[in-house]
Amino acid sequence: MGKADADGPGMPDLPPEWGRLVVPDDASALADEAEQLRHELRHRTSARHRRWRPPAGPVLVLVVAVVTAVVGLAVVTWPRAGRSPGPGVSTPNPAPAQLTGRPLPALDLVDVEQSPVALRGLLPAVVLLVDGCVCPGAVAEAAAMAPAGVNVVTVAGAHPRAAPTGTRVRALADPAGGLRAFLRLPASQRTVTALLADRSGRITLVLPELDSIADHHAELALLTG
Known part of the structure; x- marks a missing residue:
């Protein structure tokens, strides 16, 4: 049978709002409370992961397509040193x-x-x-x-x-x-x-x-x- 340890000798003082803390003689008596605590922790962890999940599906595809298009445009329009004029491009006459x-x-x-x-x-x-x-x-x-x-x-x-x-x-x-x-x-x-x-x-x-x-x-x- 459990006994109240909050008043026992050698124990640290606990906040009065906690009331009396009863420690059972058999630890298995706390199994239900432990399972409830584990369930609550799993629920909080899962909610946190869902909150930080990166965009997926059509949104992610759209982002990749836009970035690819911008990079391709920059490569095509970026001036290149020493680029020779293509066919049909006239060069200036000498002064x-x-x-x-x-x-x-x-x-x-x-x-x-x-x-x-x-x-x-x-x-x-x-x-x-x-x-x-x-x-x-x-x-x-x-x-x-x-x-x-x-x-x-x-x-x-x-x-x-x-x-x-x-x-x-x-x-x-x-x-x-x-x-x-x-x-x-x-x-x-x-x-x-x-x-x-x-x-x-x-x-x-x-x-x-x-x-x-x-x-x-x-x-x-x-x-x-």
Whole structure:
């Protein structure tokens, strides 16, 4: 039979609101209370796990899909150093200043009889590309403004174009388009492309669209220096 131990000698004082604590002689008498306590602990543990359970099912699939899409978009749009342009993507034309100082290419053009003529054999020269525009007025002005000893050369496409009457202009053609490809400047139907090269073959001036050669009198004078 159990006895009240709360008043027994040597026992610590217990809170008065607990009342009298009775310790049974047989521990099996506490089996029901122990089972009830274990059940309550399991219930609390299970509730805590349910409260922190991560999202599952359609919600989790949606989250994964969104993250994958964002990562894929970042990879595609992220700029890559040294990436070369793909097919059909044009590269910028070099600025005329980038051509200045470079040597005139050693090209063979052709005359009216389709005989080869070395371009570098005509230096110093004012070269007018007339494959886009005949522009006889611009050609005649260049011939009149060029200093003595400077050749004025017109370069057409497949066949040389006749020079204006009364001018000393060497009319040549560039069937292969080598000079235009070197300049990488598009032909204009309104005016000519002009370049000046001194007697050493160095390009001193490039004019993608020539307005008036008279605006470049100083550069013309330097060709004979």
